[in-house]
Amino acid sequence: MSTAFPSFIDRRTVVDWLGIAPFMIFALMFLIVPTLYLVMGAFFTPDGDLTFNNIADLFTPSILSAYWISIRVSIASALGGAVIGFFLAWAIVLGGLPGWIRSSLLTFSGVASNFAGVPLAFSFLATLGRTGLVTVLLRDWLGFNLYGTGFNILSFFGLTITYMFFQIPLMVLILTPALDGMKKEWREASEILGASTWQYWRMVALPILWPSLMGTTLLLFANAFGAIATAYALTGSSLNIVPILLYAQIRGDVLHNANLGYALALGMIVITGISNVLYILLRMRAERWQK
Amino acid sequence: MKTSKILAWASLAVGLIYFFVPLIGTLEFSLRMRRGAYSLDAYSTVFSDIQFRSTFGFSMLMALFTIIFGMLLVVPTAYWVRLRLPQMRPVVEFITLLPLVIPAIVIVFGYLRLYNSSSFIPFTGSTQGTNVLLVLSYMTLSLPYMYRSVDTAMRAIDVRTLTEAAEILGAKWPTILFRCIFPNVMSGVLSGAFITFAIVMGEFTMAALLNRPAFGPYLQLIGANRAYEPAALAVIAFAITWLSMGLLQLVSRFSKTAPLRP
Numbered sequence: 001m002s003t004a005f006p007s008f009i010d011r012r013t014v015v016d017w018l019g020i021a022p023f024m025i026f027a028l029m030f031l032i033v034p035t036l037y038l039v040m041g042a043f044f045t046p047d048g049d050l051t052f053n054n055i056a057d058l059f060t061p062s063i064l065s066a067y068w069i070s071i072r073v074s075i076a077s078a079l080g081g082a083v084i085g086f087f088l089a090w091a092i093v094l095g096g097l098p099g100w101i102r103s104s105l106l107t108f109s110g111v112a113s114n115f116a117g118v119p120l121a122f123s124f125l126a127t128l129g130r131t132g133l134v135t136v137l138l139r140d141w142l143g144f145n146l147y148g149t150g151f152n153i154l155s156f157f158g159l160t161i162t163y164m165f166f167q168i169p170l171m172v173l174i175l176t177p178a179l180d181g182m183k184k185e186w187r188e189a190s191e192i193l194g195a196s197t198w199q200y201w202r203m204v205a206l207p208i209l210w211p212s213l214m215g216t217t218l219l220l221f222a223n224a225f226g227a228i229a230t231a232y233a234l235t236g237s238s239l240n241i242v243p244i245l246l247y248a249q250i251r252g253d254v255l256h257n258a259n260l261g262y263a264l265a266l267g268m269i270v271i272t273g274i275s276n277v278l279y280i281l282l283r284m285r286a287e288r289w290q291k
Numbered sequence: 292m293k294t295s296k297i298l299a300w301a302s303l304a305v306g307l308i309y310f311f312v313p314l315i316g317t318l319e320f321s322l323r324m325r326r327g328a329y330s331l332d333a334y335s336t337v338f339s340d341i342q343f344r345s346t347f348g349f350s351m352l353m354a355l356f357t358i359i360f361g362m363l364l365v366v367p368t369a370y371w372v373r374l375r376l377p378q379m380r381p382v383v384e385f386i387t388l389l390p391l392v393i394p395a396i397v398i399v400f401g402y403l404r405l406y407n408s409s410s411f412i413p414f415t416g417s418t419q420g421t422n423v424l425l426v427l428s429y430m431t432l433s434l435p436y437m438y439r440s441v442d443t444a445m446r447a448i449d450v451r452t453l454t455e456a457a458e459i460l461g462a463k464w465p466t467i468l469f470r471c472i473f474p475n476v477m478s479g480v481l482s483g484a485f486i487t488f489a490i491v492m493g494e495f496t497m498a499a500l501l502n503r504p505a506f507g508p509y510l511q512l513i514g515a516n517r518a519y520e521p522a523a524l525a526v527i528a529f530a531i532t533w534l535s536m537g538l539l540q541l542v543s544r545f546s547k548t549a550p551l552r553p
Binding site for chain 1: 295296298299300302303305306309310312313314315316317319320321364365367368371372375376379383386389390391392393394395396397398399400401402403404405427428430431434486489490493494495496500507510511514515521522524525528529532533535536537539540
């Protein structure tokens, strides 16, 4: 080859590109083409004609409500995780706590953010289920009937607090470096100029931190939106969220239209895609201050 | 100053309650199987279950294959991109992050449509083929973590100088890759391996939809049918996650001290 077209493709260039060929083939076959197949499928009828009906059918009440519950659970668990995670990260970086607390909390966050899926659902069932530890203790010690208040772990609220178990540590892990980047001089300068703590946070710290805060919250949102195992193990199919609907569709075509299933998948990709793109943009903005 | 310290301790208390109450609750629940007394009955039931052993073993095997083939794919790619194709770095990095953007359930849905028994490449047509597809799907899921940990380890060594030195000494490509590059990025390989192990052991979606008898679907099945065993299994799963992450911390700490040595 190199002797045939010495000026076009020299041998070195060919070898260079062959080096990443296995990776590219892998990525195409097992990541990009399968996804594109579904995306394309969303715009065709089962007979192969171009159509937008599948997309339009997403806006029927039952599917729309699934998206709406998913979005609400994801927003609620992302906001809850972001707020608690922010205060935790702040406490270990700037709160003046002993150093060993910081390192043990970060180690624990690494573990807890990876403790998701089916076992997490079991944990919360054993804690807040009808005979769970907290439910029983509240009843026996305080005479408080948790389930009498309408609380149920197999519900919107239950799923939200379960998701927060991995959302909080993820927030801590991503936000700690951002808080580490807050320079001492900024605080000192504002104090010399007579600013109160509240003024420092409102006018200096938060304007610098908001891209990190917003971006990480979006990442938590996408993280919750794609999760299925915890929800499925916790609620079975009683809570109608998008990943569970898609799971049922893959298992048994409950929507009676294979291409509508593709559209459902497309909707998920669009939502997680948008939040990730916004995350990247906000992250780039945040890094301007961290040089 | 005083108020901020109180707030810091208060935040820590809230966090600790959130983290530890579910864990204590799970542990307590898992010991409750015998009426009126705490016992390890739930654990002995779990450990004597043949299905537990077979699914656990199956997932271990899948994790092992995922780590081996994942690293055989990721290390040479990361090496090659650093050495020869630095202009492709953003593209490759972007691809490795895609599995965090595209939900796992969407990826496996695509596999089922693309590689079913009536397609050109019928992975799901046979048991062995489906196992291969499962390993490939796990490689996809762990790609972001593997690539990042290997690439971070590679940043610490001078790939170009190492390669040139090996070439001058007459080493061929396989020697350079396996006796020179791999040992030098071992800390990254191990970190990637541990996190991959933790992910694969508990993974549910891929295995359930590909109908393979892995540990994740087994957990779900037990959860739907038993009362106390799920709590015991959750404790076991948490221990596995702790173990993997603990080893990861150990390895990364070890690698941080390594360059200091002469």
